[in-house]
Amino acid sequence: MLTVAVGHADLLARLAAAPAAPARLVLWHLGDPVPPGVDPGEVEMVVVPHFFTQAAGYRALHGLPNLRVVQLPSAGYEHAVPLMPPGVILCNGRGVHDAGTAELAVGLLLAMQRGIVDAVGAMATGTWSPRERHSLADRRVMVLGYGSIGAALARRLDPFDVDVVAVAATARQEDRPVHGVAELGSLLPTVDAVVLLVPLSPSTRHLVDATFLAALPDGALVVNMARGGVIDTDALLAELTSGRLRAALDVTDPEPLAPGHPLWSAPHVLITPHLGGMTDATGPRFASLLRRQIARLAAGEEPVNVVART
Secondary structure, rough: OEEEOOHHHHHHHHHOOOOOOEEEEEEEOOOOOOOOOOHHHEEEEOOOOOOOOOOOHHHHHHHHHOEEEEEEEOOOOOOOOHHHHHHOOOEEOOOOOHHHHHHHHHHHHHHHHHHHHHHHHHHHOOOOOOOOOOOOOEEEEEEEOOHHHHHHHHHHHHHOEEEEEEEEOOOOOOOOEEHHHHHHHHHHOOOOEEEEEOOOOOOOOEEEEEEHHHHOOOEEEEEEEOOHHHEEEHHHHHHHHHHOOOOEEEEEEEEEOOOOHHHHHOOOOOOOOOOOOOOOHHHHHHHHHHHHHHHHHOOOOOOOOOOEOO
C-alpha cells in the first residue's frame, strides 16, 4: 500500500475523511524526526507543509530511500528544486491558488485605481475629500506570466471592461493572443498596469529592473503577485519616491519585509503580506489535488503538475 507523509494535521484529516484510493496516511512535518512506527523505507510520497522553505527540513527527504514524489502546496517551486534527493518527481500546486491569487490581484488593482488606500487613511482623521480617481474600466492591463493563475486573472478582468494584454515566455494563441516576453519593449509603454505572475528563475530575477520600469508610462501601476525577487527593489523605490509610478505588492524582496524597510514608508504603494493563496478555499482545493495524485500513484500512473525530475 502507498505510504504518504502529510505535513499538516488539518490536511491529513481532510484526506482521511474522503480517501481517493487505498493509502496509508501518516502525519510528518519535514522539520521533525520521522514519527515512531513509520519506516522511512515505506514512504513513497511526501506532502510539504504550507509555507515551508527550511533547507534543513528538506534534507530529511534524503533519508527516504524509496521516495518517489514530493508534492508542494505552492505554485512556486524554485526554493525546493535544489534540495531534492536524486530520483524524485517534484510536483507543484498549480491550480490550487488560481482563484485566491487572481481575486487578490483584482482587489489590489481596484484599491489603487479607485483610491481605496487613500480613503482608509482619511478615515483615521475624519477627512472628507472626494476627487476624481482612475478607473479600472477601459484600462490596458498586462498580465505578465500567462499560466493558470494569469488566465484566471484575465477571466476576472474581462467583465470590468479591461483590455488584457497577456504575456508569456513565448507567443501563442489561446482564448486570447498571448505575446512573448521578447515583445515587452514595445508593449510596456502602452499599458496602464502590469500584474506580475511569472515564476522566479535566473531569467526572471530582476526582470522588472530600472529599464523595464522606465518603459512604463507615467502613473502606471505595478502589481507583484509573483515573487519579490522578480523586481529590483531599489529601482522600484526610485520610481515610487519620484512619484512617477505606483505599486501594489503581495510579495517583496526581502520577505518578510523588516520594520523600517524603505518600502513601508514609500509613497504610492500598497503592501499585503503574501496573502495570494491564503484563503479558506485553499485547504479543500489542495486536498482535492492530493486525492487525484494519490489515486494516480496507486494506479501506477504519472502524477500531474510535474515541475522537476531529479
